Amino acid sequence: MSDQTTPDFVPIPLSKLYPDEALCTDIYLLINSKYIKYKNAEDFISVEKYDLFLSKNVVSVYIAFEDSLTFMNWLKETKEKSIQEVVDNVGEEFREEAVAREEIVERVFETFAAEELNKENVSILKSQADELIESISKKKIPLTILARLTKKSPSIAEHSVNVANISVYLALAMGHAHQYVLENIYMGALFHDYGKAKIPSKVLEDPSNITYTKAIEQHPIKGALLISKIDGLQDQVTTIIAEHHEQHNGKGFPNAKKGEDIYELSKIVALANVFDNICANNMQKGDKEMYKQAIKFLEHDKGKKFDPDFLAPAIEALYLAYK
Template sequence: MDRNQQDDFLIFAEDEQENIAGAGYVKERWKVIIVDDETEVHNVTRMVLSDFEFDGKSLEFISAYNETEALQVIKDNPDTAIILLDVVMDQDDSGLRIVKYIREQLKYHWVRIILRTGQPGQAPEKIVITNYDINDYKEKTELTSQKLFTTIMSALRSFRDIMVIENNKIGLEKIINSSADLFELKSMRKFASGVLTQLTSIMNLNKNALHCNSYAVSKGQEAIYILAATGDYCPDENVRVEEVVPEHVLRSIENTFREKKGDFFDDHFTWYFESKTGSENVIYFEGSVKLNEWNRYLIEIYCSNVSVAFENIYLNEEVENTQKEIIFTLGEIAETRSKETGYHVKRVAEYSKLLALKYGMPEEEAEIVRLASSMHDVGKVAVPDAILNKPGKLTSEEFETIKNHTIHGYAMLNHSNREIIKTAAIIAHQHHEKFNGQGYPNGLSGENIHIYGRIAALADVFDALGSERVYKKAWPLEEILDYFRQESGQHFDPRLVSIFFDNLPGILKIRDQYTDAANYQSEPEALT
């Protein structure tokens, strides 16, 4: 650009309207990239637009002085609103090459590109507008301060509206996708945590959005408890809400429960859910900006889907809890027939879960093992009482009859497709197999015995040796531990024996929690 053209360009500064000095700092700003090989162009553009503000946000200027710089700066700032682009720089068509890079390679279709040229003969307006995806074309000589202001204002309005449409589309897509994901979650706590995470994602579409605090809480009989939380106040689950949340949050949550409906406020919103079984929950979401009408619409759609999912979770939990009760009842029926305590079932179940977790099983699988192991002796319902409760030594024929309880248990359970029942069938069938192949009913050895069977075998024997039965007294703890050391690699999986001893305090804690006072001898010194 020659000196006369530069002077013409500088003229627009004279039309500048009254400067608004001392304007307050606005954290969020519109990014404007200035691409020009003339330093004066950068300086004057910044000066003229220094007090510009649109929708409560000022401008953030980023400069590039040649084609190479421009390519990198534009790539590094995908959230740019406007690019003021010179045509002639390193080469006569540098600006036009940058346009093609932006649209075709980076695929930044939303940024507004304003082509500014001091040499219109090099890039005639009609040809450029027709062949290149730009949004405005200005000769530098025509850009007074007022026209530049108008051009920027018009471009920002266009960019804002495009981004609103884009964000609305993303928001709806997230609602559709997240709603489908939520229906896959079966745990109430995982579900509540998922809701908070997805609400944050839906509402904070801009990467510069401030952090949000949110809570999912459930109303118990005596208090309100945290199901899940995010943000600055992120307490452990299942604690009382009044112990951890700020006073203003507590008041809002309590009011929502009291009024049985949520509401929108300047800086937060609440949503109320009540299941058909009477369970009450509240979502509290505290954001950084005031929610507009579209934000509220997205929240209402999402929370309507969440309400259905909440209901499904509660119904699923009700069914699962009923199934668990039935499973434990079946196990206890078998133990009751043999005049053994129902706590044997509970202890074996808890030992099994602890061993499964320490073995490396995920929580969900370990919980299935816990439930299924309670039915390890369910086949005893097919054994005659006279044999089952005989106080003296069994004959060989009677012992064969007892051994068949593993086969009977498997036959009862192996027709189900339910994961818990399939696991129970394995445990019922294999919990008397021995690692050395000397067990029954099939003489399996080593890892040919399913890990579920190996775990249940150790848990069952530990509890049986420490319990008084009609045919024996309870063993002292130290004798049981000596037996386990001897039987490592013989009766029991040696890896599980190591896990057992490494976690002996936890094992004994379970034993003492579900103890039968007459059955156990206290051996605290065995821990040392």
């Protein structure tokens, strides 16, 4: 990395960038009042580094002022490319919903990357979520479209929105049609990994360390506690966040709850979370095989992690969405 002391740099919100996309210009980090070149043009920011920046509360990178126009045009093109990926899943007639999803992803990253939870960001996210759910209801959009408002990416922001959309789809498929319930499950799913995003980066560097294990096991409680401090969010939201790693057989964490002790909406988010994680692990295999592997994993559960009475209709709904 090379030092730069010239002041002619402009900040770019990290939430506007896309991991694993070749950069059109050099980018810099501001460290100890100096601009340090971080990546060259044609290089990229990996998903791992992208999420590491999030855990370090890095909200901006920088570009040389003379590269501004080139970079802004590139940002527009990459955003359109990202939206088009979702449009390809749902169809051109649902472009508006694909654009809305993209805006939510950006806001999730900004919210998670901030050093402290910002009430205004949470409020905007809630409004965006409410508008998306209301739009789907008013336009009588097929439920399966909601399940396909997802993007193949392991980044924490994309994953959070994927889980939220899949969770609401499953909730609707199981008869939860009330706007209030759907809003709560959406917000609970969006923030299910907020506590994980707040684990210090040094802890995340060594998965073999007991400190890492403890941090992972406590992230649902940490996330729920932080979210509970925001006025305007219902208790159901924090319950979902706190319970999204609990399992039907009592072998989950952080409280080893089992069976009916686990909130119904938490079960939905837990399943959507596992489903999307498995999809992310198999995304290089193509859509058909990726979804097949994720559904097969759930079919083999047989009442271990998931309530069998709940699992059967969930799998049926997933087959319908991803056949």
